[in-house]
Every structure is written in C-alpha cells, then in structure tokens.
Amino acid sequence: xxxSPTQSGRPQAPMTLTAAERRQMIGVAAYYxxxxxxxxxxxxxxDWLEAEADIDRLLAAMARQGISRADYEVVGLRHAxxxxxx
Numbered sequence: 001x002x003x004s005p006t007q008s009g010r011p012q013a014p015m016t017l018t019a020a021e022r023r024q025m026i027g028v029a030a031y032y033x034x035x036x037x038x039x040x041x042x043x044x045x046x047d048w049l050e051a052e053a054d055i056d057r058l059l060a061a062m063a064r065q066g067i068s069r070a071d072y073e074v075v076g077l078r079h080a081x082x083x084x085x086x
Contacts, residue, residue, distance in 0.1 A: 012070055014062070014063050015069040
C-alpha cells in the first residue's frame, strides 16, 4: 500500500498518535456520548469503553487507508469550519 501524497506529491507516513492524543480523542468522544444520554448518572464507564472502541476503529481504518497526520488535520479543520458556519 502506498502512503498518501502531500500537495507536493511526496508520500507521507500514516498518522500515529501519542498515548495522550488517543486518550484525549477518547475523552471527547465519551463526553459527546454522555451528552447524548443527557449526562444521566451511572454511564460514564460505559461511555468511555464505547468511545474507546469507536476511536480504535477509526484509527485502524485510517491506518488501513494510509491517512497521514496532515490529511487528518485538513479534514478535521474542514469539519470544524463547517460546524462553525452552519
């Protein structure tokens, strides 16, 4: 599998995260899960476990597709801007 090219045409390495970055992504996903269930007590652990599984699936799919950190950041910024302007 080839790595995704940059705008200059050079390939980039697939994205890798630090443990802290992964934990932060899981925390954000768990927060949104809790928000969807109205922050009812007693679900924090389940929110975390489900968010962890979701993030791990997302990261595995990104690795299979060869998505680089730069690709991820561009898409993330695009989505953030879309939410900001909607």
